[in-house]
Amino acid sequence: MAELNSGDGGGKKKGHVRSKKQNAGVDLTAMVDLAFLLITFFMLTTSLSKPQSMNLAMPDKEDKPKDQQEKLDVSEDRTMTLLLGEKNQLVWYYGLPTAPIEGPTKVGYGKNGVRKELLAKKETVKAKYASQPKKQDLIVLIKASKKSTYRNLVDILDEMAIANVKIYAIVDITPEENAMLKKEEILSE
Amino acid sequence: MAKVKMSKQSTKIDMTAMCDVAFLLLSFFVMTSTAKVPEPLPVDTPASTVQTKLPDADLATITIGKEKVFFGMIGQDIRRDALGKIAEKYSVQFTEEEIKRFSLIDGFGVPVGNLKKLISLTGEERNKEGLQPGIPYDSIDNQLNEWVLAARYATKELHGEELKIAIKADGKEEYPTVKKVIDILQKQKVNKFFLVTGLRTDDF
Numbered sequence: 001m002a003e004l005n006s007g008d009g010g011g012k013k014k015g016h017v018r019s020k021k022q023n024a025g026v027d028l029t030a031m032v033d034l035a036f037l038l039i040t041f042f043m044l045t046t047s048l049s050k051p052q053s054m055n056l057a058m059p060d061k062e063d064k065p066k067d068q069q070e071k072l073d074v075s076e077d078r079t080m081t082l083l084l085g086e087k088n089q090l091v092w093y094y095g096l097p098t099a100p101i102e103g104p105t106k107v108g109y110g111k112n113g114v115r116k117e118l119l120a121k122k123e124t125v126k127a128k129y130a131s132q133p134k135k136q137d138l139i140v141l142i143k144a145s146k147k148s149t150y151r152n153l154v155d156i157l158d159e160m161a162i163a164n165v166k167i168y169a170i171v172d173i174t175p176e177e178n179a180m181l182k183k184e185e186i187l188s189e
Numbered sequence: 190m191a192k193v194k195m196s197k198q199s200t201k202i203d204m205t206a207m208c209d210v211a212f213l214l215l216s217f218f219v220m221t222s223t224a225k226v227p228e229p230l231p232v233d234t235p236a237s238t239v240q241t242k243l244p245d246a247d248l249a250t251i252t253i254g255k256e257k258v259f260f261g262m263i264g265q266d267i268r269r270d271a272l273g274k275i276a277e278k279y280s281v282q283f284t285e286e287e288i289k290r291f292s293l294i295d296g297f298g299v300p301v302g303n304l305k306k307l308i309s310l311t312g313e314e315r316n317k318e319g320l321q322p323g324i325p326y327d328s329i330d331n332q333l334n335e336w337v338l339a340a341r342y343a344t345k346e347l348h349g350e351e352l353k354i355a356i357k358a359d360g361k362e363e364y365p366t367v368k369k370v371i372d373i374l375q376k377q378k379v380n381k382f383f384l385v386t387g388l389r390t391d392d393f
Contacts, residue, residue, distance in 0.1 A: 028204030035211030043219035053355060053383035053390040058371065060380055084364070090369040144364040150253075151235040151360035153367070154386055 054157060057170065077128060080121050081141040082114065082156060083173065084148035085181045090156075092117055097176050106184045109155045118163040140168040146180055172177060210352075227354035228252070228298055229316045230259045235360035243383055249340045250385070251333070252296060255359035257323030257365050260336045261296030262304075268292045270343035271336065276299060278335055283308075290363050300321040317328060326373060341377070357385035374376045 076095045083091045083104075092114065093103030107113040122138045129135040142156055152171075160168050190365045207304035227297065232254040252259040262268050276283050279301045283291070287308045298321040299307050307315060315319070322332060337354070344352040358367050374382065 032204055032208050032211055035208065035215050039211060039214050039218060042215070042222055045193040045222065050238065052386050052388060053241055054237050054386050055241060056240045056382045058382075060378070120232045121355050136366060145364055146363065146366070147358060148364045150358040150362045150364065153364060154237055154360070154384060157384070158239065158355050158389075160238075160240050167393065188342045 013018070054154065054161075054172075056157065075135070078135065078137075079139045079141060080118070080123050081143060081177075083177050083181055084142070084144040084152045084156065085184070086145070086147035088152065089184075090114060090148075091180055091184050093180075097174070097180075104180050104184070109152070109159070114156070116162055117157055118159060118165060119180060122163065122165065139164050140165050142168060142170045143173040143177055144170070145173050145178060194347065207229070209268050229321050230254050230298060232357060232359040234357060234385050234387045235258075237386035238389045239386070242368040243355055243385065244274055247344050247348055248353045248355055248356055248383075249337065250296065250355045251337075251370060252298075252365055253356065253362055253370060256362075257298055257321075258333055258370060259296050259298035260324055260333065260340075262340050267340060267343045268345055268363075270295070271339040272348060274339035274342060275335060278339070278352055281305070295333070297321065300325055300330075303324070307309065312336060326369065332371070334377070337379070338377060341379075353381075353383060355383040355385050 044125035079096075080092060080094050080096065083093075085091060089106055089108055091104045091106050093100040093105070097105075105117075107117060118138075118140070125138045126136050140160065142153070144153055159165075193299065198271070202219075205387070218385050230251055230252050247267075248263045250261040250263075252261065262271060269288055272283065272291050273289055275281075280302060281304070283305070287305065290306075294308070294315070297304075297307060297315075300322070303322075307321070324333045327329070337352075341352040343349055356370065
């Protein structure tokens with residue numbers, strides 16, 4: 001293949017001797033090709049077969065959750081809540097569930113959906129707390145409803161990583177929030 | 190004449206060394222790669238962009254799919270020890286042969302009562318779909334809890350490490366099932382998990 005058959009081209013005088021030399025060598029090109037093909041195959045498959053993972057740390061469950069709540073300093077204008085519904089859609093609101101500052105609004109997942117809102121809210125909070133550098137981070141509460149899937153949860157955790165939201169928690173959904181989802185028709189009984 | 194001869198010489202490359210290197214690398218990759226083992230409960234994990242890898246030691250994997258839960262541990266010594274603890278707890282006797290066979294099983298999903306039968310099957314029969322009903326994990330008969338506990342004790346005793354727990358759930362699994370498993374783990378004060386995901390290739 002890559003080796004030229006020089007026996008035919010020239011050297012008519014010593015043709016006999018030359019052909020003998022040619023027979024002694026084996027063309028290894030094809031073999032090397034094959035070996036490298038297999039190497040590539042094994043390299044790719046081994047690195048891909050090791051599963052990836054996402055670290056998830058949940059808060060310690062305590063017997064008296066109310067005491068803990070008092071310790072946490074959560075201002076309503078730093079909190080954004082995401083309610084995961086069915087049909088790969090979610091509802092978000094900003095502020096308290098009873099009197100949301102913004103929302104509730106229905107959005108989808110991905111860069112045109114919830115990510116835009118997350119990034120916008122991140123900026124809002126940063127601007128609001130410009131004088132207090134310790135409070136500049138947005139807090140996101142993730143509340144998955146009964147009908148949401150595990151994929152939705154991973155997608156949202158992925159959004160947290162992409163949007164670089166440092167404070168987030170997975171919390172149980174409340175009946176009022178279930179009602180919000182029902183109103184947007186993304187939760188059926 | 191002489192010039193022509195020179196150029197003819199240079200077209201030839203000795204491939205022997207290259208071939209040697211190529212095969213050396215090939216054998217290295219063949220030996221170090223872990224063969225993909227067939228799983229008793231195939232799940233389609235959701236994709237994510239996070240690039241952290243799963244640890245490969247002191248890890249227990251909880252597989253969730255179709256509301257069934259399977260449990261798997263890494264390391265034969267851990268499996269052996271955990272089975273011993275479970276046998277003690279549920280007062281089942283296992284022979285040395287059965288313990289040895291169990292230590293080679295990657296993941297399983299049967300109640301303790303059916304464990305003997307599962308061990309007696311061959312690897313191929315074991316992975317038949319629908320054969321393993323899953324480990325009971327409801328509040329009446331919470332065997333998953335016992336298995337996690339046994340595996341944690343075994344890892345602590347044998348390796349002196351805290352057991353890491355990976356949750357590998359199907360993308361279409363509804364959240365309450367996953368929540369139930371997380372609750373079981375949180376009751377044991379296990380608050381850190383690894384969620385097994387695939388690589389996201391499409392534009393998210």
